Amino acid sequence: xxxxxxxxxxxxxxxxxxxxxxxxxxxxxxxxxxxxxxxxxxxxxxxxxxxxxxxxxxxxxxxxxxxxxxxxxxxxxxxxxxxxxxxxxxxxxxxxxxxxxxxxxxxxxxxxxxxxxxxxxxxxxxxxxxxxxxxxxxxxxxxxxxxxxxxxxxx
Numbered sequence: 323x324x325x326x327x328x329x330x331x332x333x334x335x336x337x338x339x340x341x342x343x344x345x346x347x348x349x350x351x352x353x354x355x356x357x358x359x360x361x362x363x364x365x366x367x368x369x370x371x372x373x374x375x376x377x378x379x380x381x382x383x384x385x386x387x388x389x390x391x392x393x394x395x396x397x398x399x400x401x402x403x404x405x406x407x408x409x410x411x412x413x414x415x416x417x418x419x420x421x422x423x424x425x426x427x428x429x430x431x432x433x434x435x436x437x438x439x440x441x442x443x444x445x446x447x448x449x450x451x452x453x454x455x456x457x458x459x460x461x462x463x464x465x466x467x468x469x470x471x472x473x474x475x476x477x
Contacts, residue, residue, distance in 0.1 A: 325448030342429040358466035
């Protein structure tokens, strides 16, 4: 049986003490992104693949040692260096697609350094993690980004 699709949107704003160029580089540099774009510390992870260009793809999977596996596959739709990234992605839990999403990341110079605005629009399919868990997971990733940028108090 095909279940009802649950739609959701959320926005997260963060301030980092790095410049917009440095924050953008943490998203666009494959080695930097592989360091911070990961699940909780006890999760196992596949190698991270990033082809950062319009039309390029990003892939990574991981999860608890005993499963299930969370697989992420993204496609970059729009990139304006140091200003904006728009990408679409789907998530799978083991072999089952659980969501399809569109994410926009915006970078603005601020008194602290950079204001990042992350907005995501989601279509959650039957058996998905839902918007509460997705937002929580994205907040974890943005904490990891803060740690990559040397922010105090970040993951």
